[in-house]
Amino acid sequence: MIDIVRLYKSYKNSEDILKNINLTINDNEVTALLGHNGSGKSTLIKCMVGVLKPTQGSAYIEGKDIFDNRKKLLKYIGVVFNQKPSFIVDLTISDNLLFFKSIYNINDEDFNKALELINTYINIENLLDKPYRKLSFGERVKCEITSVLLHSPKYIFLDEPTIGLDYNAKKGLYLLLDHYKKENHSTILITTHEVDYIEGICNRAIILSKGEVKYDGRVETVCNSLNHRATINIEFAQIIDEEKAKKIIQGASAFNKDEQTITFTCFHTEEKDRLLSDLIKAFSISSINTTSASLREVFEDVLKEIVESK
Amino acid sequence: MFLKKSWNLNKLFICFNISRFKMFKVDSILNIFSSLTFFVANIFFWFIMTETGLFIKGWSFNETLVFIAYSELFFGLDSAIFSMSSRFWYIIYSGNLDTLLTRPLDPRIRLIILNTNYLEIVTTALSFLMIIIVSGVKINFFLLIAGIAIVIIANIVLALIRFIMSYSAFWVGRMDAVSELSDCLTWFNKYPLVIMPTLLKIVFATILPFYFFSTFSAELVLVKLTYSKAIVFVIGLIFNLIIWMIINKIIWKKGIARYESLNG
Secondary structure, eight states, rough: EEEEEEEEEEESOOOOOEEEEEEEEEOOOOOEEOTTTTTTHHHHHHTTSSSSSSSSSEEETTTTTTTTTTTHHGGGGEEEETTTOOSSSTSSSSHHHHHHHHHTTOOOHHHHHHHHHHHHHHOGGGGGTSSSGGSOOOHHHHHHHHHHTTTTTTTEEEEEETOOOOOOHHHHHHHHHHHHHHHHHOEEEESOOOHHHHHOOEEEEEEEEEEEEEEEEEEHHHHHHHOOOOEEEEEEEEEOOHHHHHHHHHTTTTETTTTEEEEEESSSHHHHHHHHHHHHEEEEEEEEEEOOOOOHHHHHHHHHHHHHHH | HHHHHHHHHHHHHHHHHHHHHHHHHHHHHHHHHHHHHHHHHHHHHHHHHHHHHHHBBBBBBBHHHHHHHHHHHHHIIIIIIIHHHHHHHHHHTTTTTHHHHHHSSOHHHHHHHHHHOHHHHHHEEEEEEHHHHOOOOOOOOOHHHHHHHHHHHHHHHHHHHHHHHHHHHHSSSSOOOHHHHHHHHHGGGGOOOOGSHHHHHHHHTTTTTTGGTHHHHHHHHHSSSSSSHHHHHHHHHHHHHHHHHEEEEHHHHHHHHHOOOOOO
16 A cells, blocks of 8 residues: 655755645555646655655555665565666667566566566567667667566556557557556556546546645546547538527637637537537538647646535 | 675676677777776886886885786776766766666666676786786785785775765766766875875875775785784774765765655
């Protein structure tokens, strides 16, 4: 179990990056840590794995203060910090993995089993003989992920693990994490900007904003907001039904009479369908363009819902 | 456990060094050549000094060769194993410490193991033995080994000092000058410190470890020290090792608590 108690973190000459964080992450829970750039996600992960010392409060893993007991707890932990390589650049991937095997004291059988398993999901076999320096960014990410999963850690922390990965690799990674969750009963914490991937694997979402926990609850709430929120831009040639058109324009988020464009924001599929059906009756439409909600809009929706429910 | 892990890692890296040697043959051969050039130039310098009558009081050319042997041993081991300790500041400054702190191998040990040049260790050992043989000085085997042990301990002490200087990056960030400054410390290895005034000799044998880099070993092997003096210097060396280990531990702990990383 991971416990974070009244945790604050500030840097020299700056205000608090994290403010009074109180969280308990239970065993075998998969949590998505969401938030905009600069919201404090990475700092929180670094405090949770003992890299940074909190200014106040503590983070505990298995009941032990992680900063004071980092060395003892490392064998239970696997951490990926995106864009910070831990590989030796002029060695091949297989040599690097042998190095990690040696520092984690993994026996040959467990090492081969873990490698085979990881390869099934994220396909790293073809990279093993290549020097690390010759790999693409996405391939390096795959190798980093492999290196932290070799010892089957009980706690897995992934900071933006999908940056640089293609669709198949992302999908493979989430399936691999699901395997670790089900078979190894691992506790996993992922920070990501890609909300659409987390629904299948995470049981919980935490949204950080300006260093504070603003939302801590079901991941579905966040994903529903993403799936159901859309912006529709319409360009029309002429108005067919004046009365209906007037009503529709009243509900629009933007209307430009000269350019003959209208913009709507919809929250539910039914609302979108009804709107489109009304639009066809009221306007002679030249083009319709639908865009999904941005992550910022999703977070704002979720946070607004919380405020309204209070 | 720690020793077993270190031994396993060293075995692994010996294999990697062999692969690297095969992969970068030209670079490896040039490295041997440059070491050889440095070594020949050093002997030539002392030969010219002696030929022109510039003796170190109480030291014959053959005895100076014994000093050079230990000096080469110190310098060789330093550049083959420990020299990267002065670059540790960059790992702190660049934020790469994040990933290293989350692996079960101390980042400082990792830096040293990863940069150990096993080929250079072999060439250093061969150079050392060759100069000792060429010197023609009759040497007690036990003292020869004791001299080597002193040089290795002095290397460790210097690495500890360099790490301590590198830790300043926790407070002040970029510390390029630290690398330069801590590399300068090996200059005290170039000549026997017997030429120094007594007060400096005492400082270099107590608070600072420069006397132990190669002068102490050479004096011990050449039986230029009284029994009581030798004992005092051995205590001085052990004191240096312990005190720098303690300082290293304290400053590392304070530094790591201040560490701010990069990118949040």
